[in-house]
Structures are given as C-alpha cells and as structure tokens.
Amino acid sequence: MRIASIGHAAFAATLIALGLLGLIEGSFTAIWQPVFDHVPDATLLSYLCAVVALACGVGLFGSRTHSLAARVLFIYALLWLLVFKLPMIIRAPLTEGSYQYCSEMAVVVAGTWVLYAWFATDADRRRLGFAVGQRGLRMARVLYGLALLGFGFSHFVYLNLTAPLIPHWLHAPVFWAYLTGSAYLAAGAAILLNVLDRLAATLSAVMMGLFLLLIWLPMVARGHVSAFHWGETYATWVLTAAAWVVADSYCEMRWLGADKGK
Secondary structure, three states, rough: OOOOEEEHHHHHHHHHHHHHHHHHHOOOEEEHHHOOOOOOOHHHHHHHHHHHHHHHHOOOOOOHHHHHHHHHHHHHHHHHHHHHHHHHHHHHHOOHHHHHHHHHHHHHHHHHHHHHHOOOOOHHHOOOOHHHHHHHHHHHHHHHHHHHHHHHHHHOOHHHHHHOOHHHHOOHHHHHHHHHHHHHHHHHHHHOOOOOHHHHHHHHHHHHHHHHHHHHHHHHOOOOHHHHHHHHHHHHHHHHHHHHHHHHHHOOOOOOEEOOOO
C-alpha cells in the first residue's frame, strides 16, 4: 500500500464508497449528474461510473496499481467533464447553474489530475509530459481555481437558495452566503495568480468540509430529507475529498507561496 497524503487516502476511500453506492442504487450518483436525456443505455453508463469509481478507489491504495488507477480515473473524469458538463455552458452560457455543474466536475478532475501527476510512470512522462510533474500540478491547480470562481458566483446568483441553508444558530444567513461566496472568489483568484495559493487551496477545502459538517450532515441526521439533500451531501463529500488532494499538492510550498527549495 502506498499513501502519498491524507487527502489521497480520503479521496480513494470516498471513491470506493461512491462506487458501492452507485452499484446499490443502480443510477448516477450526484457527482456524475446531470446526463443528457438522449444518452443511450444510460443505466449501463451509470454502472460503468460506479465500477470505475470503485475499481480506481481500490487501485489507488495499491502500490502496484496506483499509477494505473490514477491514469484511468483522470482520463475518465476529464472525458466526463468535456462530454457531459462543458456542453451545458455552450447551450446556456448565461445560466450560472451550467458553470456550477462544470465546477463540481472540474474539482474532481483537478484532484485526479494531481494524483496522476504524482504517480506518473516513465511512459506517462514520455507520452504526456505536459500533464505530469510540476507542469501537470500547475494545470490541475488552475482548473481548481477556475472551479472555485464558479462556486463563488453561484452563491451570489442563487442567494435565495444559499441563504436558507445557513444553520439558524449562525444568524445573518445572507451575510454568511455573501461571505462564503466572496471567500470562494478570493481563493480562486489567489490560486490563479499564485498569491497565497497554498493557504487559499487549504482554506477552500476546509470550507467545503464545513459545509458538509454544518449543513448537509445535520440535515441528513434529522431525517425526512429529499433526494436533493442526499445528492448535495454526496457531492459535497466528494468535492471535499478532491479539494483536499489539491491542497496536499502544495505541501512542498511555504504558506506564503514560495517553494521551500527557492
């Protein structure tokens, strides 16, 4: 077993759980949705998503299989982003929801990209050298930063949906909705500009985790929740794990953004 970081282990375990859930439900789990209505054999495709998540999650724990698992997962997630998510922006470029869905998948792709860059073999470096190593990590971080911008804007555009989710004991829900939206925008900009990017990546992952702990899990614990609440819980769980992997990619950098070796 080879564990590169805590985020690596958490993400792999999350994939296993996501795969098992997909096989049990026989449908697309939240992170893969939505899928075009006209896609043929959608049920078979949903099982494929579950199998890929489960197999790659298990593979990421293996010292001999982590490279293959990271490669397959990265390519699969990237294709899913390009085939099912980006067309939503093309069809509705002025609808913020299109960017929200793309941002969710972009975070997953960024996390898998970091793992692929870490575990790349010599063959990967020869064939896809631009996508691995430090260059690959930078590209994954840029994608993650863009995703955070999408999340941030959605908090402002969908304020009427975001504010009611704030726990009552925090008070001032509109303030917290604006604050977290601004935090996403600031973190995305910091990562794209290489300014306090390690801090930004870490705090954004922590914020996602807090959403899971303070909003979605308490709703589930109280029961009588809708499919939407379950889906958002699963999605936030996956996004937190993927964001954690991206944050771990900065472990060789100082908190102020300078490489230790420089």
